[in-house]
Amino acid sequence: MGGQFLLRIEDTDKARSTDEHTRVILDGLSWLGLDWDEEPVFQGARLARHQELADRLLAEGKAYMEEGAIRFRLPPGEIAWDDAVHGRISFQGEDIKDFVILRSDRTPxxxxxxxxxxxDMRITHVLRGDDHISNTPKQIALYRALGAALPVFGHVPMINGPDGKKLSKRHGATAVGDYQHMGILPAAMRNFLALLGWSPGGDREIMTQDEMIQLFSFDGIQQKSAIFDMTKLEWMNGQYLSATSAEDLYPLVAPQLERLGVNGNRDAVLKAIVAVKTRSRTTIDVARQVAVRLDAKFVQLDDKAKQAIANDPAGYKASLEASLAALAATEWTASALEQRLRALAEERGVTAGKVFQPIRIALTGGTVSEPVNELLYVVGKEGALKRLEQATTALR
Structure with a gap:
């Protein structure tokens, strides 16, 4: 659609509009990569202009004084507009009470x-939540009274939580910036938010910002409320993690590793990120899985791993001992490790999975990971053999 993206901070409610709240808005938009085209406008700084036009309406008889406040005289008749989302919406002026435009303290x-x-900002399109539909006839009446052309109004569906109720703090994080600290990538968040109440058509879900801009149309905006599904957001974030290079993820993962107390060198961390990013949902997941591969102290058996061992403890131990002996003299490359382990499975007359899974459990504490040969390579020969030995010793 082209045009400009202007930012206005509506800070006339001084009790709620603090510098901290403003910073949250600016930081959130910046993190998302949504850059405004001109300097932000602060509504509170425009008080004189609001007073000027309220006084003009008063002088023209379109408003009147009541208990020190200026109240707008809402004219009778139909007030209607063609909503970009809902189509024609109509109200009757007689059903709307005259309303205050300037309080007795002269604030709007x-x-x-x-x-x-x-x-004044020459806004051409007003797109907002459909909870503002009832405000629109009042605003249209003011546009007309001020002799200004109407913008295009469009009211998009509200965002609800999984319980179908309006999204609020009880559903978890509600400020955009909160998701940065939950390990969500800004590109994934942009993509996810764009699809709340809008669809480009078909089953397409993963899109770049430029693609979303090209595909956007009012026709794709839905009228029913959207559901903020955290599981869906994490799935989408996982898609972006998979497609993002380890180099680009490193600056996001490294600080989290530092907080965990992991001191891996850059090359080792990059190698581990490559191995785990396709099975991660957040950068926090990436950091945790990298930590497991770089430092054995982070290996904790999960319930599935404990059950797998309990099903056949003797077989688990025997498999690890055989793998330990076989791997000690093996060249430490992913391809050589795979060949040796598959040969070991044949020698023992078992499926490859019977050899791979005990190693996976011993190295990570879980039953799901990258291919075991890649896992061994990432952990490194010395660390991997030590973990295997410790795992066999723990069963004695």
């Missing part, structure tokens, strides 16, 4: 301030 209310600011 929301419905008046946004109209004045939108006119």
């Amino acid at each position: 209310i929301y419905n008046f301030a946004v109209v004045v600011d939108d006119i």
